[in-house]
Amino acid sequence: MERNLFIELLEDGDNVSLxxxxxxxxxxxxxxxxxxxxxxxxxxxxxxxVYRLDIIKRDGALDRHFRYEGIRRDRVMALPSHLxxxxxxxYLLNIQAKILILGNGGLKTTATYEEDENLHRQVKTLQKIDIQIKQKEKDxxxxxxxxxxxxxxTFTINDD
Structure with missing residues (x-):
């Protein structure tokens, strides 16, 4: 099933926008x-x-604030960090350490996100959005x- 979406600005910041x-x-x-x-x-x-997001907005979206999720070639990350x-x-996309695209998430009860249907779906959605953003950046x-x-x-993603 195809779904249309747009990337909505939640908060414009000096160091990071959400x-x-x-x-x-x-x-x-x-x-x-x-x-x-x-x-x-x-x-x-x-x-x-939310407190961690406030720190990130103040200090910038540096890698130390996040867990790497997804696969190597995407920009999917997670909060909280390992600290x-x-x-x-x-789950979120970190675009050039200046823009965070905050997705959804859920309760973490498994060792990896792939083992949980909801968490896996949230990561896959962001991965699909990231692929399209990268293509639109390239173009x-x-x-x-x-x-x-x-x-x-605006984007159209397939939920399959």
């Missing part, structure tokens, strides 16, 4: 859905992840200017 995929016909972006799903059941974990522990994982349809993602920010 964006999130927003699927057509849905009320909330992927990051907003993550917050809404877990804020009441895992408030301390959500608070810790912190939470029951939740938030100069999308450009990064400072902490801004400029250009055609």
């Amino acid at each position: 964006y999130s995929p927003h699927f057509e016909g849905e009320e909330y972006s992927e990051f907003e859905k993550f917050l809404l799903a877990y804020k009441d059941t895992y408030p301390n974990d959500v608070r810790q992840l 912190e522990t939470t029951s939740l994982r938030l 100069k349809v999308i450009t990064v200017s400072g902490t801004e993602l400029l250009g055609e920010l």
